[in-house]
Amino acid sequence: MKKQLFLLLPLLAFLAVGVFFYSALFSDPRELESALVGKPVPEFELPNLLEPNQTVSQQAFGDGPYLLNVWATWCPTCRAEHEYLNTLAAQGVKIIGLNYKDEPAKARMWLAQLGDPYVLNVMDYEGTLAIDLGVYGAPETFIVDSNGMILYRHVGDVNARVWQAKLADIYRQAGGL
Amino acid sequence: MTAMIQTLLLVVGLAYSAVSFATIDAYPFDDNAKENQFRELINELRCPKCQNQTISDSDAGLAKDLKDKTYEMVQQGATKDQVIDYMVQRYGNFVHYQPPVQQTTWVLWFGPFVFLAVALLAVVLVIRKKQPAKAQPQLSETEQQRLQQLLKKDDSPS
Known part of the structure; x- marks a missing residue:
């Protein structure tokens, strides 16, 4: 009896490895957890996209919770999510934009044509604030609480599915909506 | 070349x-x-x-x-x-x-050594188990006699 159990070991090992690799098939290796979760939004001083003469810092973001959305006109997925950001803004979700390494003129035109869901847009032409935030692509969306702490980072577009499944709960728990 | x-x-x-x-x-x-x-x-x-x-x-x-x-x-x-x-x-x-090296990377750092240890253990166990089977079975007295007889028979011209 003992020996028979021993013979089952390779099968068990195979099953364990199988389950591990099977689950890995459905995980997205590009979704990295942000190193900034639980930390405050980094300090910065950058121009306001819509009024380039005006310099803004994180004080200008006002009270949280809010979404900090990294976007650019060169990013097709940003265009895909823009409509849904408009919907969220209409529902009263506070969204702040970080225009990432973009042509300011193009960005302003984009907002004029597609609608402007943002309370405020920071122009990060050099990508310095983006590096401080650990941004590695666009779009990325951070949820920031009322103390200015980063609660969550979502990589990829924000759509109805992602919002319902993950972001809405975190945003509501932080006191939003 | x-x-x-x-x-x-x-x-x-x-x-x-x-x-x-x-x-x-x-x-x-x-x-x-x-x-x-x-x-x-x-x-x-x-x-x-x-x-x-x-x-x-x-x-x-x-x-x-x-x-x-x-x-x-x-x-x-x-x-x-x-x-x-x-x-x-x-x-x-x-x-x-x-x-x-931290708790979340222990598997990464020490996993290979654990596998190596398990493999070595398995090899040792298998070798130990096989050894007695390799030893020549001893023939009893009567079997020895029969063996000699058979060998003699073979020697004789047929």
Whole structure:
């Protein structure tokens, strides 16, 4: 009896490895957890996209919770999510934009044509604030609480599915909506 | 054949030197030590955008930004650890090709040794089990006699 159990070991090992690799098939290796979760939004001083003469810092973001959305006109997925950001803004979700390494003129035109869901847009032409935030692509969306702490980072577009499944709960728990 | 290998080596060597010059050229250094440190860093830091490339290998915009930042920090006299800490604080351990030893990476660091130990144990157990079977079975007295008889029979001409 003992020996028979021993013979089952390779099968068990195979099953364990199988389950591990099977689950890995459905995980997205590009979704990295942000190193900034639980930390405050980094300090910065950058121009306001819509009024380039005006310099803004994180004080200008006002009270949280809010979404900090990294976007650019060169990013097709940003265009895909823009409509849904408009919907969220209409529902009263506070969204702040970080225009990432973009042509300011193009960005302003984009907002004029597609609608402007943002309370405020920071122009990060050099990508310095983006590096401080650990941004590695666009779009990325951070949820920031009322103390200015980063609660969550979502990589990829924000759509109805992602919002319902993950972001809405975190945003509501932080006191939003 | 030797000529072919030599040519191949030459081609590989040329290609490699061209690549390394290309990465360094855009970042001029006066100080050799700093240049070496910079070169080490950009070959050890991983591009978060492109997954399995160092920031030295990658052509992604972000890799260039991170190289610029590394260059700036090294020029200002930052140590290697300071640059790595800076990157890890922003991009997490993912950004460094040498993961630290900590609870979440124990499997990574010690897993292979555990497997090796299990394999060695299995080998030892299997060998031990097999040894008694290898020993020659002893013949009893009557069997010995019968054996001799049979051998004798065989010797006799038929």
